[in-house]
Amino acid sequence: MKGYRILIVEDDLMIGELLQQILQQEEYYVRWEKDGREVMEHIHNIDLVIMDVMLPGEDGYQLTKRIKALGLNIPIIFLSARQDMDSKLHGLTMGEDYMIKPFDPRELLLRMQKMLEHQYGTYTQIKQLYIDGEHKRVYHEHLHDEVALTAIERKIFFYLYDHKDRILTKEHFLDYLWQLEDRNHNIINVHIQKIRTKINDINGEIIQNIYGEGYRLNTYMKK
Incomplete structure (x- = not known):
């Protein structure tokens, strides 16, 4: 199902614009936030989050804690330039997936599709x-x-x-x-x-x- 609502939380304009364009081409509904200030306001209408770790203000992990505290079972994929194993393990503990920048958008799309099907079933x-x-x-x-x-x-x-x-x-x-x-x-x-x-x-x-x-x-x- 391509009608899922995806939230991108990414302060890098080039990455954010690329993700928004690719996901819209794939017929997803996309909301892009450049920081975490309005994330909680819209999170109840979101099916999956693509979350940058390093953000202005609250980082991706802090935002994820707040989302999980609401009891919302929303899959979260972290994007980060950190490649060390501790960072990967921390991200996978906090969210559902962890991808290292730079990444191939095709891989991200496939991971999203598998995650959405697992979470919500097929349509x-x-x-x-x-x-x-x-x-x-x-x-x-x-x-x-x-x-x-x-x-x-x-x-x-x-x-x-x-x-x-x-x-x-x-x-x-x-x-x-x-x-x-x-x-x-x-x-x-x-x-x-x-x-x-x-x-x-x-x-x-x-x-x-x-x-x-x-x-x-x-x-x-x-x-």
């Missing part, structure tokens, strides 16, 4: 949506904008998701959801329309209506 992207099939959650563009589905809407959406790119008839839905003698097909249409509104799919590009047959969750489209 399926369909157009503007990020879908967590394991935990049955749907997000608009990033992890801090979950789509508020009701229990029945969630069941319908993930029934479609579990059978994505296959046509499901209204009989399929009724058998799965209710198994009642009173089989009102119209109630499926009502719930599908509500889901489409919530996921900004008014034109039915994601949840397609296959005329005379049923509905299909379409994954074959450009983002």
